[in-house]
Amino acid sequence: AKETFNWDDYLNETSSVAAPPNCFRQSRTPPRNDFKIGMKLEAHDPRNVTSVCIATVIGITGARLRLRLDGSDDKNDFWRLVDSCDIQQIGTCEKKGDMLQPPLGFRMNASSWPMFLLKTLNGVDMAPATCFKKEIQKPLQNFFKTGMKLEAVDKKNPYLICPATIGDVKGDDVFITFDGWKGAFDYWCKYDSRDIFPIGWCSLTGDSLQPPGNSVALPKTTSPTAASQIKGIRRSMQSPQKHVQTQKGRKPMRDKCLEQTSAPP
Numbered sequence: 001a002k003e004t005f006n007w008d009d010y011l012n013e014t015s016s017v018a019a020p021p022n023c024f025r026q027s028r029t030p031p032r033n034d035f036k037i038g039m040k041l042e043a044h045d046p047r048n049v050t051s052v053c054i055a056t057v058i059g060i061t062g063a064r065l066r067l068r069l070d071g072s073d074d075k076n077d078f079w080r081l082v083d084s085c086d087i088q089q090i091g092t093c094e095k096k097g098d099m100l101q102p103p104l105g106f107r108m109n110a111s112s113w114p115m116f117l118l119k120t121l122n123g124v125d126m127a128p129a130t131c132f133k134k135e136i137q138k139p140l141q142n143f144f145k146t147g148m149k150l151e152a153v154d155k156k157n158p159y160l161i162c163p164a165t166i167g168d169v170k171g172d173d174v175f176i177t178f179d180g181w182k183g184a185f186d187y188w189c190k191y192d193s194r195d196i197f198p199i200g201w202c203s204l205t206g207d208s209l210q211p212p213g214n215s216v217a218l219p220k221t222t223s224p225t226a227a228s229q230i231k232g233i234r235r236s237m238q239s240p241q242k243h244v245q246t247q248k249g250r251k252p253m254r255d256k257c258l259e260q261t262s263a264p265p
């Protein structure tokens with residue numbers, strides 16, 4: 001049977017609270033994804049944000065698009081929300097009097113760009129204006145507090161959205177820590193980042209939320225007894241079948257998390 005991660009149970013097990021929706025620069029109802037694979041649009045080159053390029057929709061995942069810049073390789077795909085201000089309808093750039101640019105790392109000789117562009121745009125399936133949704137205003141200030149739970153894009157594996165905790169708050173910045181991954185994927189971002197979502201986002205968009213990893217981070221201040229108990233938990237986690245208890249008498253992670261030694265790939 002397919003087990004699914006359940007936020008209510010998890011918040012209970014970890015005695016934590018969800019970051020309220022007003023913390024995020026995200027619509028309360030995720031925008032509808034009307035794009036189709038193969039459609040083309042204009043996108044800011046993530047590696048050179050001042051230049052606007054032609055991109056193709058390579059994949060659709062929830063309210064996000066997997067994009068590839070035309071003339072680029074297949075190693076630099078990126079993901080954008082359908083209401084991202086980084087994407088626009090083909091023609092927008094020209095209307096503003098700007099020129100479409102070759103992506104950073106254009107596969108061909110720079111002199112072949114005009115002809116490449118002409119061929120690229122000939123008879124293509126251009127995403128219509130209705131596909132592009134309006135980005136909402138950012139919250140007036142950083143409302144996040146340390147310890148709040150959320151769903152966040154794993155920037156090292158940007159196709160993944162995973163359960164996370166606010167690890168720290170400094171001015172307009174928040175530290176995103178991934179539950180059960182010992183800090184390996186953590187990052188700082190602005191409170192209005194488009195890569196962080198309120199809990200329940202994935203279930204609304206149809207994205208699959210990755211379950212937490214199976215590494216328990218040692219709390220900063222730990223009593224000797226708690227420390228030995230945590231070591232015990234870690235030992236038990238090496239043998240996935242065992243039922244383990246925390247000092248609070250709760251399972252630190254759900255059984256299915258223990259079964260999963262590491263998320264694919």
Ligand code: MLZ
Nearest residue numbers: 154178185262263264265
């Ligand atoms: N296959 C990778 C995915 C890790 C994803 C972690 N996300 C916070 C791994 O197991 O390393």
